[in-house]
Amino acid sequence: MVQSVAIFGNSHVSAIKTAWEEAKQDYPQVSFTFFAARANYMKYIEARDGVLVPTNEVTERSIGFTSGGKSKIDPKEYDCFLVYALGARPYLPDASVFYSDQVHQVTIANRRARQLAWRTVKQIKSVTDRPIIVGENPLPSLLSEQALRDSGDFEEGRVDYTYGVELAERLFYKEHNIRLQRQPLQTIDNGRWTKEEFCKGSERLAIGHRSDGSAHDETDTNHMNTAYGHIWLKAFMPLLQGLRDRGGSENLDKGAKWRFGLRSA
Amino acid sequence: MSTHPYSDLPESAFWRSAVAEKHLLDITDIWRPKFDIGANHQVATYGSCFAQHIGIALKTRGFQWLIAESAPYAMSQDDARLFNYGIFSARTGNIYTTSLLHQWARWAAGSEQPPEEVWHDGDRVIDPFRPRIERGGFASVSEMQASRAQAISAFRESIEKANFFVFTLGLTESWKNTAEGYEYPMCPGTVGGTFDPNCHAFENQEYISISKQLRSAIKLLRGMNKRLRFILTVSPVPLTATKSGHHVVVANSYSKSVLRAVAGDVYQRLPYVDYFPSYEIFTAPPFRGVFYDPNLRTPSKHGVAHAMDIFFGSMKTKVREKPRRRPRKPRKTDDGAAQVKSADVVCEEELLEAFS
Numbered sequence: 001m002v003q004s005v006a007i008f009g010n011s012h013v014s015a016i017k018t019a020w021e022e023a024k025q026d027y028p029q030v031s032f033t034f035f036a037a038r039a040n041y042m043k044y045i046e047a048r049d050g051v052l053v054p055t056n057e058v059t060e061r062s063i064g065f066t067s068g069g070k071s072k073i074d075p076k077e078y079d080c081f082l083v084y085a086l087g088a089r090p091y092l093p094d095a096s097v098f099y100s101d102q103v104h105q106v107t108i109a110n111r112r113a114r115q116l117a118w119r120t121v122k123q124i125k126s127v128t129d130r131p132i133i134v135g136e137n138p139l140p141s142l143l144s145e146q147a148l149r150d151s152g153d154f155e156e157g158r159v160d161y162t163y164g165v166e167l168a169e170r171l172f173y174k175e176h177n178i179r180l181q182r183q184p185l186q187t188i189d190n191g192r193w194t195k196e197e198f199c200k201g202s203e204r205l206a207i208g209h210r211s212d213g214s215a216h217d218e219t220d221t222n223h224m225n226t227a228y229g230h231i232w233l234k235a236f237m238p239l240l241q242g243l244r245d246r247g248g249s250e251n252l253d254k255g256a257k258w259r260f261g262l263r264s265a
Numbered sequence: 266m267s268t269h270p271y272s273d274l275p276e277s278a279f280w281r282s283a284v285a286e287k288h289l290l291d292i293t294d295i296w297r298p299k300f301d302i303g304a305n306h307q308v309a310t311y312g313s314c315f316a317q318h319i320g321i322a323l324k325t326r327g328f329q330w331l332i333a334e335s336a337p338y339a340m341s342q343d344d345a346r347l348f349n350y351g352i353f354s355a356r357t358g359n360i361y362t363t364s365l366l367h368q369w370a371r372w373a374a375g376s377e378q379p380p381e382e383v384w385h386d387g388d389r390v391i392d393p394f395r396p397r398i399e400r401g402g403f404a405s406v407s408e409m410q411a412s413r414a415q416a417i418s419a420f421r422e423s424i425e426k427a428n429f430f431v432f433t434l435g436l437t438e439s440w441k442n443t444a445e446g447y448e449y450p451m452c453p454g455t456v457g458g459t460f461d462p463n464c465h466a467f468e469n470q471e472y473i474s475i476s477k478q479l480r481s482a483i484k485l486l487r488g489m490n491k492r493l494r495f496i497l498t499v500s501p502v503p504l505t506a507t508k509s510g511h512h513v514v515v516a517n518s519y520s521k522s523v524l525r526a527v528a529g530d531v532y533q534r535l536p537y538v539d540y541f542p543s544y545e546i547f548t549a550p551p552f553r554g555v556f557y558d559p560n561l562r563t564p565s566k567h568g569v570a571h572a573m574d575i576f577f578g579s580m581k582t583k584v585r586e587k588p589r590r591r592p593r594k595p596r597k598t599d600d601g602a603a604q605v606k607s608a609d610v611v612c613e614e615e616l617l618e619a620f621s
Binding site: 091092093094097098099100101102103104106107108110111 | 334335336337338339340341344347348399400401403404408411412414415
């Protein structure tokens with residue numbers, strides 16, 4: 001029995017996809033299908049008659065290419081869903097300042113509400129009650145501090161990924177019955193940056209375009225490379241194993257008939 | 266022709282030339298600041314509702330409004346205001362009286378610990394000294410205490426970092442815990458807590474007490490920052506309600522007159538204290554109440570802009586106004602509650618109107 005995972009993503013998912021293509025033989029218990037498009041083109045996905053369909057030509061071509069020829073996402077074909085990146089930046093509050101849980105919660109919820117990742121989660125939820133996992137954008141590498149400052153999206157003070165991610169899990173994802181796959185700690189520097197080695201040589205998401213596989217700009221410190229993807233995949237497997245062990249039932253309504261292991265690959 | 270003390274006075278000293286022969290918007294030279302706020306000076310603002318206008322104006326006009334307690338960076342501006350971040354320099358809520366300012370100063374100086382009193386609203390916890398600071402209240406007593414400790418720490422930080430401390434005197438009417446001697450910003454039972462006539466007492470403070478509390482507060486704050494200078498204002502916003510037994514118009518006149526007299530006295534005696542006449546700009550006869558909304562209580566947008574034009578126009582330093590960002594689309598909060606507009610002020614005392 002193979003656990004079938006549908007992965008929704010944007011350019012960031014390239015690291016995971018390239019790593020998966022190199023290492024899928026190491027993970028025979030799972031099967032990944034990628035539904036990805038560059039930039040914000042995954043916003044052109046809608047739920048219609050119980051399936052998710054692209055409503056834009058670029059999106060249709062992209063998910064067709066990344067999935068190996070699928071033109072729609074039929075939730076019945078998958079045991080669980082991973083929503084990767086799609087604007088879901090990690091929550092990084094200043095840990096030296098006290099904020100109430102409600103302040104954190106409102107901040108996280110309203111920020112998530114504006115992100116494509118959350119729209120995608122809602123689209124998936126509208127057609128299935130199977131488990132959904134979110135993998136947030138990788139932390140930027142240190143080189144992009146100035147870019148973050150320039151964009152006004154830089155938190156001063158004592159910032160720690162683990163502190164923020166625990167808040168996000170407790171106050172947001174758990175509330176919505178969603179699992180969060182954390183960024184592996186061995187890829188993180190000083191609690192808030194992805195190690196520089198992982199942003200070197202990152203590749204553009206392959207979508208059947210002439211730029212497929214080309215490297216991101218040297219100054220790009222937000223996209224990660226295949227080495228990062230390997231570490232992330234390895235960290236992701238225990239979560240999938242956990243879902244298999246639980247029969248995948250934790251997200252199901254009472255009485256739902258679907259269970260892991262009942263479906264053949 | 267003989268000379269006398271009035272012969273060389275400027276136009277502004279005579280009602281006819283300064284007022285009667287001018288359009289109300291042309292009445293100028295109404296404030297001569299003791300100090301000049303420079304573009305790099307840090308300005309802390311606290312006090313009653315009207316103080317919020319000064320903070321917002323400082324920011325929009327390119328001055329350095331010191332915010333020592335910020336919302337999480339990822340929080341939207343509208344949400345931050347709903348949770349009372351960026352209203353004053355720290356998340357103190359309204360400080361209406363000089364005695365409340367003194368109370369906050371003692372907490373910040375560490376000479377006194379905040380009382381242990383806690384109010385409950387169902388399963389939520391209300392801070393008696395900032396009853397509207399957290400929408401819906403805090404989750405627990407420890408959370409409320411940690412939040413207040415953060416506010417006290419930020420209040421102290423703002424004092425230590427500031428070059429100027431702008432304080433708007435708002436009320437003389439106050440509510441105290443008679444057993445313990447501390448003061449509440451709002452009468453218990455109105456926006457939180459339960460009123461107990463055996464331990465909650467009304468006090469309409471008098472000149473001597475108000476003056477003493479203000480001087481003591483200033484002394485304590487200067488103890489934390491010797492270079493700190495003060496700009497006092499008296500809120501032109503009339504009382505929402507009075508417990509004095511007098512008609513609200515009469516009660517308002519008493520309160521504002523006493524506060525104005527105290528501010529003037531402290532201004533005269535202390536070289537590091539200035540007085541900005543926002544009260545006069547709104548309430549003096551030449552202005553005919555035109556700077557209020559139709560309820561004759563809420564300062565109008567134009568009135569606030571006019572007062573702030575005088576405030577900043579009187580300064581030697583001219584700072585280029587920051588270009589205004591395009592406003593974000595209004596959003597609903599999770600529970601669908603209406604959001605506070607960025608330009609609105611947050612005023613707990615207005616909640617008393619619900620009892621009229």
